[in-house]
Amino acid sequence: MQLLANNFTKNPKTKPLPPGRVKIIQALISLLEHKEFNAITTAEIAKRAGVTEALIYKYFKDKRDLLHQVLREYLEQYGVQLEHDLKGIKGALNKLRKLIWSHINVYATNKVFARILLVEARTHPDYYKSETYNLVKQYSDTVLNLIEEGVLSEEIRDDLPPKVIRHGILGSIEQICFSGVIFGREISPDKLTEDLCELLFKGIERKRN
Amino acid sequence: MQLLANNFTKNPKTKPLPPGRVKIIQALISLLEHKEFNAITTAEIAKRAGVTEALIYKYFKDKRDLLHQVLREYLEQYGVQLEHDLKGIKGALNKLRKLIWSHINVYATNKVFARILLVEARTHPDYYKSETYNLVKQYSDTVLNLIEEGVLSEEIRDDLPPKVIRHGILGSIEQICFSGVIFGREISPDKLTEDLCELLFKGIERKRN
Amino acid sequence: MQLLANNFTKNPKTKPLPPGRVKIIQALISLLEHKEFNAITTAEIAKRAGVTEALIYKYFKDKRDLLHQVLREYLEQYGVQLEHDLKGIKGALNKLRKLIWSHINVYATNKVFARILLVEARTHPDYYKSETYNLVKQYSDTVLNLIEEGVLSEEIRDDLPPKVIRHGILGSIEQICFSGVIFGREISPDKLTEDLCELLFKGIERKRN
Amino acid sequence: MQLLANNFTKNPKTKPLPPGRVKIIQALISLLEHKEFNAITTAEIAKRAGVTEALIYKYFKDKRDLLHQVLREYLEQYGVQLEHDLKGIKGALNKLRKLIWSHINVYATNKVFARILLVEARTHPDYYKSETYNLVKQYSDTVLNLIEEGVLSEEIRDDLPPKVIRHGILGSIEQICFSGVIFGREISPDKLTEDLCELLFKGIERKRN
DNA sequence: AATGAATGAGCCTTCATTCAT
DNA sequence: TATGAATGAAGGCTCATTCAT
Missing domain, CATH: 1.10.357.10 (Tetracycline Repressor, domain 2)
Structure with missing residues (x-):
């Protein structure tokens, strides 16, 4: 079983999620594998996701909200x-x-x-x-x-x-x-x-x- | 029962701990009653203890070490x-x-x-x-x-x-x-x-x- | 002769350097005229440059790196x-x-x-x-x-x-x-x-x- | 030749220098062997000398004065x-x-x-x-x-x-x-x-x- | 002669966040 | 949709230094 393997499995007709959003979430997940959330900076997340920090705030209220969204998906x-x-x-x-x-x-x-x-x-x-x-x-x-x-x-x-x-x-x-x-x-x-x-x-x- | 009520109960002849140290610990405890540790600043701790921030770093490696010392006493x-x-x-x-x-x-x-x-x-x-x-x-x-x-x-x-x-x-x-x-x-x-x-x-x- | 008079003389088509970066460098130079580097604070540099201290750290690793960049341009x-x-x-x-x-x-x-x-x-x-x-x-x-x-x-x-x-x-x-x-x-x-x-x-x- | 090998060679009748002072000077010298002066703290000097920081200020105006005294002896x-x-x-x-x-x-x-x-x-x-x-x-x-x-x-x-x-x-x-x-x-x-x-x-x- | 306790001052640095484009 | 540029706010921490004893 691989949770979160892709995000549209369960609902094929959802309009595709914005790629930026997906990349950000994936980035945080991959960073969480080796690092505590508080020790992860938005700069790091953005870099890993290949987007700018500003984009994070387009999709998420704040850094913690991003964490909660990740958790929610899980x-x-x-x-x-x-x-x-x-x-x-x-x-x-x-x-x-x-x-x-x-x-x-x-x-x-x-x-x-x-x-x-x-x-x-x-x-x-x-x-x-x-x-x-x-x-x-x-x-x-x-x-x-x-x-x-x-x-x-x-x-x-x-x-x-x-x-x-x-x-x-x-x-x-x-x-x-x-x-x-x-x-x-x-x-x-x-x-x-x-x-x-x-x-x-x-x-x-x-x-x- | 009141843990930590005083620090010399169990060993009356220990040379008295530096008052500053005791005050700092007490200050953190009292702040933790209403506030999350991360939200407590060293400035706050020092103020509550009636000492300077620098003194915290005389007795504790860093802010987190202070938390651990408090925990240790408990x-x-x-x-x-x-x-x-x-x-x-x-x-x-x-x-x-x-x-x-x-x-x-x-x-x-x-x-x-x-x-x-x-x-x-x-x-x-x-x-x-x-x-x-x-x-x-x-x-x-x-x-x-x-x-x-x-x-x-x-x-x-x-x-x-x-x-x-x-x-x-x-x-x-x-x-x-x-x-x-x-x-x-x-x-x-x-x-x-x-x-x-x-x-x-x-x-x-x-x-x- | 005035070294550093402007930064694009020699390469007119380079995309313009971020103005903040230029201002910071200029600010440090002007401060160095009357003050020793160690006695110059980042706050001072930022103020003189008309930017925030944080911006210094966007463009330079640390205060000393800024000095080295200035030297490099010279x-x-x-x-x-x-x-x-x-x-x-x-x-x-x-x-x-x-x-x-x-x-x-x-x-x-x-x-x-x-x-x-x-x-x-x-x-x-x-x-x-x-x-x-x-x-x-x-x-x-x-x-x-x-x-x-x-x-x-x-x-x-x-x-x-x-x-x-x-x-x-x-x-x-x-x-x-x-x-x-x-x-x-x-x-x-x-x-x-x-x-x-x-x-x-x-x-x-x-x-x- | 070993400069500073001992401090009374050249003037045998000088009253012996306070041991604390000597230890402090020796400590700084030994620290300077591997470390830049600015990166050496008074705490370090005191520790190496086996005295308290306060004693440094008994014998020297300030940290820099100590450096100058060392230089002067040399x-x-x-x-x-x-x-x-x-x-x-x-x-x-x-x-x-x-x-x-x-x-x-x-x-x-x-x-x-x-x-x-x-x-x-x-x-x-x-x-x-x-x-x-x-x-x-x-x-x-x-x-x-x-x-x-x-x-x-x-x-x-x-x-x-x-x-x-x-x-x-x-x-x-x-x-x-x-x-x-x-x-x-x-x-x-x-x-x-x-x-x-x-x-x-x-x-x-x-x-x- | 020496110390334990404490301080004042400020510094560099970080980080989440915003906004015009 | 996405970015480059810049910021606000504080925050932990260091270090030389002093003073009563």
Whole structure:
């Protein structure tokens, strides 16, 4: 899977995006691969994109808005992907398991996406007011719905606040991927998903017989 | 509890720290209460501390080093506190529960500490090379040791990688405190600890009978 | 003669240099007339040029690079001038004499040029790595070639290392102009050239008959 | 020969210089071996000397005064040395030759001395008002006197202004040593003196017969 | 004789951003 | 659609220097 491989796959009739805009986004992404967002200058972005700095401000409100647009594209792609991934799966726990796998997998495949989400965006107050943040909340709601679905179907305990469960799930995922993202270590979605689900579904306590 | 209330509590005979240094640290802490680190200028810090900007650079390598020193002091205090908190507790799970409570509690009580750790420090590559980061890793090791202790005493499952368990614990804690920290919401250590332990110890899966 | 009077004399169809760049260079030159380079601030330069400090850094790597660019323009002009001056002169010694005159004359006419070359540039290690320094070496080579030409034509002794001769020539010129430059005293190219050539060509030893 | 080897050689009954002062001077000298004066900070000097920065200001008016004191010590030593070297030499030209050798030799042996004199001191207007500058002028006078002595004894031409001769001599020496000083190349007093005297005494012009 | 603590002043530099063309 | 030129605003940081002890 390659998120953002091209920008018109999902909607062939959209009028082609301005090439300048695309180049700018690609430039930032490629720079983010090796550099912290704050350490990247607009001059650098423009140079890498082969355009002038001024053009950035034609398409984006400011530098941070550009970051949010990049993030948004990633999120949209992930949204599409996730929907696809969950299709045809029965049972809330099975769906959650798949979601965990998809989540870890997208981080494993798109380090830049992970980096933006885990470290770059959340630092800045602006983010929480951005349209992009809403996408994240939507995703968060999806997880919550899945949990509640599981409670109703009696797959999941009803004596735990669903939001706490969600925190446990998302927190574990992020923690587990964090060092991979920061230090560029490999992330293995399959193994991690298995361990994580075992942990989250059954708990760490050893059953005595 | 008030971490950092004074700097000589634990070692009364240390020669007094230069007052300037103390004032600078205090100033940054107080500014962090209402402002993001990057948005705080050295001029502001100096003014609040009642010293000159130059003095900051006498005691700290740069602005970020100052942040790390602040974090270090918090971490050291938390280390002392945690050791105290764990005294006299029997059983690995009980200790883990207490640790979770202490962790959440210190975030609840010291929002600035939490903010630095959760959002300010980890953004910057420097952090991972700092001496302070080592303290965090030490803490991380403590958690791991507790988990392994639990495995040996057969309180904790031995079919889960201890590191995954640690990620689950620390990730959940951070996720659960995160919004409290970012949006200034209240954090309730007692309730959160209970829910979290219930989740982590027993799992989310509903037992059929 | 007024070196640097305008920047497009020699190449009328070059696309006009950005006016800001020109103004900055002019500003530094005018400031150097009464002030040491290190004592001149970028703020001053910008103000005198009627631009912002930031613009300086658009066109020059740093303050010192600006100095080197100024020097480079002087050197280029001097190069052109010298070539012109030597045209039509026969004999290596006659050419050397003319070169000495041109050299002294350019110092006499452009104190700022002299100041940069004799005191400002050579202090700083950067200078010796600069592209501008290469121009100086080129000039130095020209002198050496002239000397060697004289040796071949048997006008100049062949029992002296040409490089030592060059040191004698250039060293004498600089020494003789130095106090003029430092203390703002008048420099008389005609008289000085005559004395200097008499000294260098014939030596100080009195011939006995 | 090692100038400045110890500071009381020449005057055994002077009361011992304060050790702090000596250490500071030594520190600056040792730093000047590898670093430009302006790039050396008082903090560095103090550290190298093993004293506090404040102490520098007990013994020296300011940082530049310290440089001048160092230079002064070198000059005094050279003065003593030169006097010694010229003893028993007959003839103005022979004395000049010896002086040239001594001059080149002291630069060859004491690069730091040469560096201060050739590049560090003369940059700064302060220098020309300093007491140390007077020592340099004294030396300059000595050279002039030697020249005039030669004119009187009819060893040296009387149709050249003695000052021009002096410029030729000193200028050649400095030029010839300059690159040695800047780029740390070896300087050979014997060979250079021979070439230089040949050049200065007899001139570069080839005698036709 | 020497120091620890602190300062004043300002400097170079950076960077996101704008606007006329 | 895109650019070249220029800017505003501050910002971190350095360094020589002072003074009470």
